[in-house]
Amino acid sequence: MSRTSAWLAAALAALVLLVGCGQPYTYRGTAYPEPLATPQFTLTSESGEPMQLSDLQDKVVLIFFGYTTCPDVCPTTLAEARTILNDLGSDAQDVTFLFVTVDPARDTPEKLAAYTDAFHPGIIGLTGEPDQLAPVYDEFGVLAERVEAPDSALGYLMNHTSRMFLVDQQGNLRLSYRYGTPPEDIVNDVKHLLKT
Numbered sequence: 001m002s003r004t005s006a007w008l009a010a011a012l013a014a015l016v017l018l019v020g021c022g023q024p025y026t027y028r029g030t031a032y033p034e035p036l037a038t039p040q041f042t043l044t045s046e047s048g049e050p051m052q053l054s055d056l057q058d059k060v061v062l063i064f065f066g067y068t069t070c071p072d073v074c075p076t077t078l079a080e081a082r083t084i085l086n087d088l089g090s091d092a093q094d095v096t097f098l099f100v101t102v103d104p105a106r107d108t109p110e111k112l113a114a115y116t117d118a119f120h121p122g123i124i125g126l127t128g129e130p131d132q133l134a135p136v137y138d139e140f141g142v143l144a145e146r147v148e149a150p151d152s153a154l155g156y157l158m159n160h161t162s163r164m165f166l167v168d169q170q171g172n173l174r175l176s177y178r179y180g181t182p183p184e185d186i187v188n189d190v191k192h193l194l195k196t
């Protein structure tokens with residue numbers, strides 16, 4: 001390779017690196033066109049105490065709507081939440097994962113605590129009266145629908161939205177994730193937001 005060719009190859013490599021460094025971050029989740037002010041709510045935490053979303057200002061908050069007797073989507077999502085929180089390492093102290101019930105008739109604070117703690121102590125279960133929860137579902141665009149299941153020992157199941165929502169440190173709804181999004185994609189998005 002001639003000196004000119006070597007110089008051109010080195011210059012091209014440097015240019016590629018410079019161009020790559022200036023690229024804006026691309027979120028892995030579905031980004032809202034503009035950050036949306038997150039609907040504020042007060043629900044009952046798994047400890048039995050009232051909890052407001054505004055209590056978590058300055059943290060990244062991941063929110064999932066589900067229920068403790070869910071046969072599939074909820075345990076899978078909470079297992080992924082465990083992976084996310086573990087993979088964040090020390091950054092996990094700046095992240096809260098909320099599991100908001102869609103089945104308040106069965107999901108008492110005690111039941112939520114036992115369920116979420118089985119996955120990770122950093123997951124907080126929230127419940128409330130149906131009239132407290134309904135506006136929260138509406139604001140997040142969450143379906144929560146009881147389906148009778150006479151052949152099941154449970155008596156009924158809940159159809160519910162399987163997306164996870166991300167609220168930034170300023171309390172804005174920034175991203176949502178479809179069911180099955182790889183945990184590492186969510187970890188990357190959270191780490192990026194924590195740096196900004």
